[in-house]
Amino acid sequence: MSDDIKFVLSLLLLSSLMLFVASDDTECLRTLQKSLVDPRGELESTWNFSGNGFNGFICSFTGVNCWNPSDSTVRSLHLVSLGLQGQFPEGLQGCSMIEDLNLSGNSFSGPIPSDISWRLPYLRYLDLSHNSFSGQIPTNITEMTKLEFLNLSNNDFSGPIPSNISLLVPQLSSLDLSYNSFSGPIPVSITDMAYLKLKTLNLRHNKLNGEIPWQFCSLAHSVSFSVAENLFSGLVPSCFENFTASIFAGNRRLCGAPLGNCRLRRVNDETSIGAAVGFVVGFVLAFYFPHWFVFSTSLHSYIFRI
Template identity: 55%
Template sequence: MADDNKFLLLFFLLSSSSLCFGSEHDIPCLKSVQQSVIDTDGVLESTWNFGSETVGFICQFTGVECRHPDENRVLSLRLDNLGLEGPFPQGPQYCSSMTGLDLSNNSFSGPVPTDISWKLQQLTSLDLSYNRFSGSIPQSMSNMIYLNLLNLQHNQLSGQIPP
C-alpha cells in the first residue's frame, strides 16, 4: 500500500511539473522576444504585460496563441504586420510548445540564424515573408522535419531552399 501511495505522489509531482515547465520557459521566451525586437509602434510594449500572475495571462498578449487558455504555453507566435524591426528575434526557442512562428510583413533584417533548425525544431509553420532578411538560406532548415509551411518570399535571401 505504501508503494502505491509513493507511486501516486510521484505521478502527481511529475505531471504537475510538466505544466510548470511550459510556464517557466514560455514567459522568459516572450520576454526575450520582446526585448530583442524594435517595437516602433509600441504594440508589444503596450499589450505584453508580465506583471500578472494569473494562469493563462500570456494567452491575452497580442500575437500569442496558446494551446489552452488556462495554461501559459505558447502554441504559436503570430507577430505579422506589427511594425517590428531588427534582426531575427532572440528567445523563441524557449517556447517549448511552439509549433508556429509568423514574422511576416515587418522590417526584420539580417541573416536567418544558421542554427534555426536546432532552435525551432518543433515548428510546423514558419513565415518570414515580406521582411528584409538577407544572406543565404540556412542549410540546416532541411533538419526541420515537422515543417509543413515555409514562406520566405520578398526578402533578400540567396540560394535554394534545402531539400
C-alpha cells in the same frame, strides 16, 4: 509504495514540469520582446509581464496562442504587420513547444539563424514573408523535418537554393521563395519533393538561370508552381505545352510551348542581327567609297557623297 502514493507523486511531477515549461515560455516572450524594436508600441502596450499573478496570463498577449489557456505553453506566435524591426527574434528556443511562427509584414532584417532547427525543432509553419531578411537559406534548415509550410517571399534573400533541398522537409506541402534574389540553377533534387506532400512551389521573380530541368515534369500534374520572371533559357520541357504561359513568362531566353516558337524567335533574332550588321557595313562603305553608291539609273549615275 502504494498505488495512491505513486499517483500523487506522478501528479506532482507533472505539475512541476508544466510550471517549468510555463516559466520557460514566459521568459521566452520576455526575451523576445527585449530583442525587438517596437516603434508603434504594439507589444509594449499589450505584453504586460507585471500581471503574472496567475498561470496562463501570457496567453492573452497580442499574437500569442497557447496549447491550453491555463498552462502558459505557447503553441503559435503571430506577430503580423505590427511594424516590428530588428533581426530574427531572440529567445524563441525557450518556447520549446511552439509549432507555428508568423512574422510576416514587418521590417525584420538580417539572416535566418544558422541554428534555426535547434531553436525551433517542432516548427510546422514558418512565415517570414514581406520583410527585409537577407543572406542565404541556412543548410541547417534541412533538419527541420516537421516543417509543412515555408514562406520566405518578398525579402532580400540571395545565393543558390540548397542542392539538398529535398531533404529540407519530408512533410513540406508549400514552399514560397518568390520575389527574392536567389540565383543559380534549379536543383534537380527539388523534383523529389513531388513524391512527398508538396502542393505549391513558387520561385517567381528571382535571378535563377540555366534550363528548366526535364525532371520538373514530375511536378506537372501534382504541384502548383511558377518560375516566371527569372533568367532561364533554352526550351520549356514538352510536358508543359498545355500549361498557361504565365507560369514561364518573363524569362527572355526561354522558348517553346506554351511560350513563343523557338525557331521563329531565333529567325527574328538573326534577322535583326543581320540588319544591324548590314547597316554598319553599308555606312562604312558609304563613307570611304562614296563613288560606289548610285541611287538610280534614271538619275544618270548620280553620285551620293557625304
